[in-house]
Amino acid sequence: MNRRELFQRFGGAVALNGLSLSAMSRMALANSPSSGTLGIVDPEQYFVFVVFGGAWDPMLALDPRDPAVFTDAVIPETKIQTGYDLLGIGSDPRIQTPNMTFGPYIGNLSSMSEKLVLVRGMSMSSVGHSSATKHALTARVPSGESVRGSSVATLLSSLLGEENEIANLVVGTDSYNVEHPVWSSGFQSSNVDDFHAALSEGNVSLSDSQNDALYQFFERERRNNTISRFDTMYANRESAQLLLESGTSALFDLDSPDLGDLKQYFGVGNGITGSESENALMAYQALTNGVSRCVTYKAAGGLDSHNGDDWQTQHGPRLQNGFNSVAALATLLEDTPHPSGGNWLSRTTIWCMSEFQRNPLLNNNFGRDHYITNSALLLGGGLVGGRVIGATSDQKMSSQKVDLATGTVDNDNGVYISHEHIARTLLYRLGVEDDLGDYREPPITALL
């Protein structure tokens, strides 16, 4: 059987070691740390992880404060400074909805508040960008600069199976695979153009005859190989070739007129948005065309606004563009029927995250430094929205303990929540009660 026949036999997806794809998925589950108790409630579930890089300012979007209460006069007591007067957008630019209050740069997500879950007052482990980003993506505190677990997206991809061409698509950020099958590793590129190039023929290409012969040559090499590290490389080489032949690249060709309507919808190239609109378009295409089950994309970068000019002029708009990309994606997913019933948003959980948040007190440059608390935003996937889990305190915006059953602050009997709790919650929502990610924290049962 040549590689093309192999490819066709398995319907365009990748097969390894001659096993059928469903068999491989079963093996992945069987080899997971706590096999036997898994029961994925509905395998038709999807996940989008949206990364805001550089540490977001809670005051501008997810965790604002009333400037009439938190005035400059009480800063010595509260250590909280809204800074709204420096932004030139009104003395109280907060956005009130029936369910929750947002900062001024939440963008179009404010009209979807009944679908949103805000998690406030999360406790983080680090205010270093690199290690904290690893914590956010893996939901495990890294050991220095070394991750101690896989990305949550990688774990979920490994559980959802390898039927999709790219189980775990990642654009603009990092991905980690410590202990899961190779096929669940993040397919990482820095932008949609590079991703498209990775699925397309190069500027010079070989003929089918040459590629077939190469396939047979590397099959022989793989069979005779004794170096374990090479096994992964041979498998990845084969996956790259099969992806090339899958014809998937057209779905992500931003120059194609076929994507004209989608580009207009997401605002690609409209002079306002940046790469986040392309990334959200890519996420929509990857999910709804059966390319990926898990997509991670960067919705904003450059949020590390220590400098006052940057904080006052750039931070908010960057946040807003990022949240607008999420709103556009969620709205279109909701408008797109899923073949198994319902719409795509009802089956797709979106988790917006940043590595930590910015200090509630402006620094000497009128920018904001790093701060050890954090927030998160979730929507879709059947989550009951319009809720806020936890809260920061009114002094220093510190983390507070939360009653996981109700989501309310309970500093006596509650627990501090972090990424680990959210990751565990996603596992539970899949039907997996065992702690396969070794998060060592319970789920937020208020979200189940």
Place this chain on the structure above:
Amino acid sequence: MKSVIVLMLSWGCTSSVPSDGPSSTDTSPVENPSIDVNEELLGDVELSEDTTVVARRRVRMNVDQLNQSMQQITGVEWKSGNTVLWDRYSSTLGVPDFEERTSEDLEGSVIFQKFLQDAATYTCNSWIENESEDGDGYFYVVTQEGQTSSVLKAHIGHLRYLIHGISSGEEDAFDESVWDLYQLVYQRTENSVSAWQTVCVAMFTHPNFYTY
């Protein structure tokens, strides 16, 4: 008054000295008790002459090493127009920018394999095209029709040494596999240039080239 203060300070210092310690005025050296050392031989140790490191974990070349190595071997740089494509895809290939990333991702990921294959295909095609047209070129003889198998196999060995840095042994399994590859492409295309292109790409996309 001054003498009273000095007296008080000196009293304060001496009062904190443990009673079994040396007095503050005793500065003569103290001889430590001797330790008996058994100098009897316990055994012989033979120093091995073989200090070769048998194996170590292989590491993938970084993007700069790949670019330099391929250029060194072939004289060709992977480009589209004036754009060096290793640079174009450097971020996706995990090259550090020393702003957000300070170490290079050296996994042999799917996307790395894709771009390596593209680079190898471009480089090999240009290399063979350049070298087969020149009467003194590296590929001139072997792309002429009617060459014996021994000449062709010898060239495979040369290529392997050039690209992998490995000398072929007698009845070398790898060389035989590459020979099968050459023959298969030649049989299908009846074109020796296509066959050598494929062999060249196989060599450059083999882990023996890009890991060390």
